[in-house]
Amino acid sequence: MFLSRVAGIGEGPVTRDLSIAIPMETTILNVMESWPLQISIQAPGGQETVALSEHARIRQAGVLIDPGSLRSGQRIRIVSRNSRGEIVELEVI
């Protein structure tokens, strides 16, 4: 578990819980087509939205795959995240 401090517009810095344990297995609920992608996942406390880092490494069966292969319903393992909470490494199970 780790925390990051995030300043929102018109408010003081707030603490955002980036408490997903690493590694963590979960299910993709939706894939938002910003760049980098954002995905909503089923987290222990409910739905959470997570961004991928621009150079996120995504693997399936040990092979690097394109972020465009992600889709809702896939089981994934989040392997690592950076200090902003972005997914750096992810495996499609």
Add this chain to the structure above:
Amino acid sequence: MSKHQASESGTEAPTGGNPKPGCGCGGAGGGAGGAGGTGGAGESVTASHAAISSEGGGEGIGGEATVLADQVAESFEGSPRQGELENVAEFDPQRALNEGMPTSILTDELLGLGECRPEGYQPETVCGSDDRTKVANTTVAPWRWICKLVITFPNGASGGCTGWFIGPKAVMTAGHCVYSKANGGWARRIEVIPGMNGTARPYGSMVGTSFRSVRGWTQNSDPNFDYGCIILPNASLGNQVGYFGFASLTDASLNSLLVNNSGYSGDKPFGTQWFNAGRVTNVTARKIYYMLDTYGGQSGSPTWRFLNGQRHAVGIHAYGGCPNSSTRIVSQVFNNMMSWRNS
């Protein structure tokens, strides 16, 4: 045509018949992010469409929940018809139109059950063969109405999306492009670059710091309400390039409609605009599904009908997964867009 109603005390019942899906087949759609959410437990659809500003104020726009008749901006008086494809050099309409699968039987609930999808389901947001075609000349309509967005979020992350002018100062996009829970909330700034073409910025750019979305997105993260708007500081850019019309169409008008889409794909050379077109494969109360090829970076791009020389956006592209999907412009979305257009 635009209806402005206080929405804080809205009592309108959800009309889409979109209960949260069950959790069979891996439970993919069981959370609030399932496609069938209605904007939070006990909250009305009207309240979920209540406009929210990055400056902290709610604007209180509401309206009907059900699309009973086509509703269009400006003077277009369309009736249910099929659309036309934009004429883009090197785009192969036959190949694009023949792609897809019979998804008309899929409902929001079924689509939320990811592991229950039919055999032959294509996992890529590029659906089947990649039919995207580069827009060579972005200085003519409608391509110049479409903008590359360079976003800076409060956590320091930067991102890219697509937007499109709906008024002199108003640039429509996806909700998650102006408000991202993953990146700390409201964007700090978004640079809007209409008609960007590689390194060329034929109209320059403008930075927006004032954003709009709706409660259903900012508070509930409900994909059914994933739309937003950038309000630019002045009208010079919008008056120069022009802007899209938009329409709230009935199910009958949308089913199998030929639609067009163009945006700034993240897998292509930076700043290049990519077009695709195809048929709507499924329509639900608040989403439009299709097999058009899209990619990350195209969130916020317009999905539009081209008919009798008129262009009206009918959706705001937001999600991948084949079928890919747009937030549907239903009456409440239309009303909010009219309000934002007139900002």
